[in-house]
Amino acid sequence: MNDSAVHDRPGSTPRPPAQALFRRLFAINGLVFAAGTIVLAVSPATVSAPVMLAEVPVLAVGLALMLAANALLLRRSLAPLDALTTLMQRVDLLRTGDRLADSGNSDLTHLICTFNAMLDRLEAERSASSAYALAAQEGERQRIARELHDEIGQSLTVVLLGLKRVVDRAPADLEDELHGVQETVRASLDEVRQVARRLRPGVLEDLGLHAALSAVCSDFSQMSGIKVTRSVEPDHPALGAEVELVLYRIAQESLTNIARHAHATRAELSLATEDGRLTLRITDNGQGGVLKDGAGIRGMRERALLIGARLTVESPKGGGTCVRLVIPRRADRSSFT
Template identity: 50%
Template sequence: MLRTHGFSLSSRVILVNGVLFALGTALLAFSPASVSPEPLLSEVVVLLVGLSVMILANSLLVRSMLRPLEQLSHDLDRARSTEPIAKVPVARAGIARQLATAVNDLLARIEIGRKESQLAALAAQEAERARIAQELHDSVGQSLTVVLLELKAVAGRVDADAQLSLEGTRETVRASLDEVRTVARQLRPHVLEDLGLRSALASLTTKLFSERTHVERGIAPGLPELDDHVELVIFRVAQEALTNVARHAHASTVDLRLSKVGNSVVLLVEDDGLGIAPGVRGTGIRGMEERAALVDATLEVTRREGRGTRVRLAVPIGDTTERADGAGEVR
């Protein structure tokens, strides 16, 4: 039950009404006014005026008590329209303060639960990626390797024309095997687990781009310690952004930067390719946005002036200690 100063809300409303009715009764009992067996018009007017005064006073008093609740309801509607849900302002005192405090506590609990469930979903997703990568490596990869060996054995027992045809088939199978291994590596970033974010980003740019594309990397020294799930989100966003550049942008230059800006770690990926079309939000961008939301990060995917695309991920880190590894900038 909602209480303020020892009284529940219903008790306060009943008390106000009781006081008003008691005052009205006292006025009727001790005033010189009286009502005849057959009321005169003047007496009816006095009764109506008294009733109107009591109704008006009751309305003003009850409305003043319920106004903080109406304001709280308005604040809740406004907070509900934000993402994430914002806390409602806390009143100075009274029942509105109790309600606002309770609502904010509930919203905080909901937000914590939502984050925990999202991180659990991220962990489950990565576990499924690892399982699929293992299946690709153990099953599909080994099967393709067996096919290559059998084709090599068959090539030694056929004529020259058939050998030429088999050689083309072997090249196709070999290319498929390389593609399977590449997908498996992308699904499960072993380098991130083994060597950390810095080396993982460097390896990512090396594997995705050929010598025709100039890659610039700038990973600032002394980055703060990051949680594993934060490093994973940064890596996955970088992977998606760089993969899009490698497949679709036809860029000659790619620039990847990771640095600390204020109380955030900022990942920046820029290219001079074709550039993202205005208003486009494909599956890749939605995936990056979902991952950014898991760590309260801000993601911006924009078209650069001139040509090319700019992806900026800012992950808030608060007060953290910096790394003591003393590593220099990676280029």
């Protein structure tokens, strides 16, 4: 919609919506009453004083016609308000692009344009605030991962080395118990390393997206026992670091949701070009039936907004769940920092 559509004439200021609507309603009612007056004036029908019984049907028909014409014109004039109300009820800032088209009703064009502009501002502000929040979250994850690896991991390693020296000098009747303690500490060290790896995907930085997705699928299968079939296109277009991180986090969160809620026995992850656009798809054979977005899905939608991508979740009851992320061609122009 161009700006000239919301002005009465070039160079003039737009009329206030309330004033414009009042003028339209006044004009419609005036037109109906004027038409009714003209019809009565030129028609052979007459009205006596007092009104005769035979003239009542004529008056009733005339009144009904005027009311019907008035209702039809008003309904058509105010139809954009119904559409605007419907849009207000369904609008969700995590699902961008939902706008009301200009219906050609010049009196309400300014109102429609103003509402659409408000949605543009809110979506931009939501995307910017999400970018700051997620950037801070990633920074905090990296800090915690470093502390787990450098401090707790090193401390557990020192404990393992000390236990090994104790086991070498311990009496035979204590060896089995000390070996059990060793295995417990070793398992704790492995778990700390896994948590640190999930918090900070070093494999993504060192080996790239292909290796990172393979690693997250392997870790998921090992922890959950759910088999994951993966198909990652080796020659996908070059992506920015921010886009690769969003892809990795959405894949990670989708697999986590499968393990927690889906009751699935197998899953599939694919990254391929569809209709000229890179598409990440994660599906499972679980129970499906996701009716509304939980915290995990809303978090994925926020990440998708950062790179201008579109996330859809299809979850028919009993038919599994499919999470689909479509990356725009210029996705590396993200506001995510």
